[in-house]
Amino acid sequence: MTVWTWTKLAEAGKAAEATPILDRFAENPDRFAEFSVTLDDMTLDFSKTTLDAGAVALLVELAEEQGVPERRDVMFTGGKINITEGRAVLHTALRNRSGKAILVDGTDVMPEVREVLDRMAVFATGIRSGKIAAIDGKPFTDVVNIGIGGSDLGPAMATLALAPYHDGPRLHYVSNVDGADIHDKLLGLDPARTLVIVASKTFTTIETMTNARTAKAWMEAALGPDAGKHFAAVSTALDKTAAFGIDPSRVFGFWDWVGGRYSVWGAIGLPVMIAIGPDDFGEFLDGAQDMDQHFQSAPLARNMPVLLGLVGIWHRNVMGYQTRAILPYDQRLSRLPAYLQQLDMESNGKSVTLDGSPVTTATGPVVWGEAGTNGQHAFYQLLHQGTNIVPCEFLIAAVGHEPALEHHHQLLIANCLAQSEALMRGRTLAEAGKTVKDPALAPHKVFPGNRPSTTLVYTELTPRTLGRIIALYEHRVFVEGVIWGINSYDQWGVELGKELATALLPLVESGRGFGGKDGSTAGLLQTITDLRG
Numbered sequence: 153m154t155v156w157t158w159t160k161l162a163e164a165g166k167a168a169e170a171t172p173i174l175d176r177f178a179e180n181p182d183r184f185a186e187f188s189v190t191l192d193d194m195t196l197d198f199s200k201t202t203l204d205a206g207a208v209a210l211l212v213e214l215a216e217e218q219g220v221p222e223r224r225d226v227m228f229t230g231g232k233i234n235i236t237e238g239r240a241v242l243h244t245a246l247r248n249r250s251g252k253a254i255l256v257d258g259t260d261v262m263p264e265v266r267e268v269l270d271r272m273a274v275f276a277t278g279i280r281s282g283k284i285a286a287i288d289g290k291p292f293t294d295v296v297n298i299g300i301g302g303s304d305l306g307p308a309m310a311t312l313a314l315a316p317y318h319d320g321p322r323l324h325y326v327s328n329v330d331g332a333d334i335h336d337k338l339l340g341l342d343p344a345r346t347l348v349i350v351a352s353k354t355f356t357t358i359e360t361m362t363n364a365r366t367a368k369a370w371m372e373a374a375l376g377p378d379a380g381k382h383f384a385a386v387s388t389a390l391d392k393t394a395a396f397g398i399d400p401s402r403v404f405g406f407w408d409w410v411g412g413r414y415s416v417w418g419a420i421g422l423p424v425m426i427a428i429g430p431d432d433f434g435e436f437l438d439g440a441q442d443m444d445q446h447f448q449s450a451p452l453a454r455n456m457p458v459l460l461g462l463v464g465i466w467h468r469n470v471m472g473y474q475t476r477a478i479l480p481y482d483q484r485l486s487r488l489p490a491y492l493q494q495l496d497m498e499s500n501g502k503s504v505t506l507d508g509s510p511v512t513t514a515t516g517p518v519v520w521g522e523a524g525t526n527g528q529h530a531f532y533q534l535l536h537q538g539t540n541i542v543p544c545e546f547l548i549a550a551v552g553h554e555p556a557l558e559h560h561h562q563l564l565i566a567n568c569l570a571q572s573e574a575l576m577r578g579r580t581l582a583e584a585g586k587t588v589k590d591p592a593l594a595p596h597k598v599f600p601g602n603r604p605s606t607t608l609v610y611t612e613l614t615p616r617t618l619g620r621i622i623a624l625y626e627h628r629v630f631v632e633g634v635i636w637g638i639n640s641y642d643q644w645g646v647e648l649g650k651e652l653a654t655a656l657l658p659l660v661e662s663g664r665g666f667g668g669k670d671g672s673t674a675g676l677l678q679t680i681t682d683l684r685g
């Protein structure tokens with residue numbers, strides 16, 4: 153009975169506060185082994201939390217009661233778990249390399265998935281080799297991906313993450329409707345050498361379509377009517393890509409059962425494939441499949457995505473923490489926090505359960521973060537001494553990609569581990585007193601400590617490892633969403649702002665007709681109109 157389990161968890165949470173995390177290691181020398189989980193060379197350490205064996209057992213019970221294993225199996229086999237949109241949720245099919253069929257409405261989706269991946273590989277290889285050339289017969293040197301949200305964040309994050317594997321043309325990402333974005337990105341690019349990919353699941357997103365039209369005009373101004381030969385598209389709306397004038401042979405499709413924020417594994421990953429090549433892109437998919445298979449087969453208590461989800465539930469619902477920080481100690485993962493913001497907050501930022509009734513527990517936390525060590529010199533002050541407790545999620549590779557700069561990587565590792573240690577250990581008033589001459593300064597140098605963190609460690613940030621990391625977080629979001637009883641796969645919350653923007657545009661354009669608006673909006677419209685002169 154779930155209510156009973158929540159009650160027991162609340163009691164466990166209160167009891168947990170009595171024993172500092174650090175003391176738990178003295179009590180249990182096996183704590184690291186017992187409170188970490190491994191998949192191949194990847195280890196998730198959650199021993200620096202207030203969880204004890206009893207609390208983990210209760211959380212596992214909660215996951216079972218809420219039907220995590222059953223819902224997982226329904227997701228993987230094409231059940232329509234996105235009930236508000238009547239859709240299956242099958243991003244896992246995009247990296248299903250097993251040869252097994254996956255049925256949606258009785259039809260195996262795998263032949264189409266493979267067909268698109270094969271076409272992507274031919275196209276990417278052609279662009280990379282120069283066989284698919286610009287209209288003057290010379291190779292493309294630059295690729296501009298125009299997309300936003302899930303059609304931007306995943307490929308942009310992955311392209312940066314996999315920079316050491318990037319041996320194709322240069323990649324540029326345009327997302328914001330702010331003209332500054334496309335202006336600055338096109339500056340210095342030669343249209344004769346540039347391929348533009350318009351990426352949009354719906355092919356209606358105003359930002360993307362506005363940027364796509366601007367790029368088309370830029371291309372046409374240089375190349376005339378042949379400009380279309382420098383365009384490709386990724387979309388589920390093949391009628392709309394045709395209407396935009398993109399040759400069907402340059403259009404790569406996907407399906408309504410792939411959510412935008414889960415779409416990097418298929419056609420939306422085309423720019424990544426162009427950058428790193430189909431073989432390394434295949435490794436990226438293999439990594440995700442490794443995590444999928446682990447998620448499907450490992451017992452809940454030894455299951456990495458389940459445990460990461462349960463740590464999240466413990467912090468959000470039992471300890472009442474409102475945010476979680478994503479802190480990759482890897483400059484090339486500096487876009488990971490932004491990527492995970494969409495994955496997590498658009499999925500689990502919900503207030504009603506599957507049947508439309510209000511939730512009775514807190515749901516998705518605020519997700520934020522920054523690459524280490526940069527964050528240390530910015531906001532870690534609050535993490536260590538602020539009045540909010542922020543569970544921190546560290547990520548670190550054992551090995552960097554720059555052997556000649558090994559000492560940099562050693563410093564990086566030392567900093568990463570020092571932060572989680574400092575958060576846990578803290579510094580007492582007595583200890584602080586020893587560091588200062590003036591005792592009045594001592595309170596300023598106190599660290600409360602006992603602040604929780606997890607650390608994900610792996611050998612090296614390879615395509616396969618990145619695949620595992622992303623799939624890990626996708627399944628974590630799933631686990632938490634199931635426990636909260638919400639639909640993690642719709643995003644109605646983004647609609648109202650879009651509707652109001654559409655209604656506001658004519659007022660901005662005309663500088664008139666603000667009467668029906670609330671006082672603030674009317675006042676801002678008037679002020680901006682006056683400033684525009």
Ligand SMILES: O=P(O)(O)OC[C@H]1O[C@H](O)[C@H](O)[C@@H](O)[C@@H]1O
Pocket residue numbers: 300301302303351352353354355356357360412413498643646
């Ligand atoms: O790929 P598109 O259809 O252009 O959508 C781009 C993005 O915009 C929407 O507003 C959604 O909130 C996102 O989930 C989506 O990824």
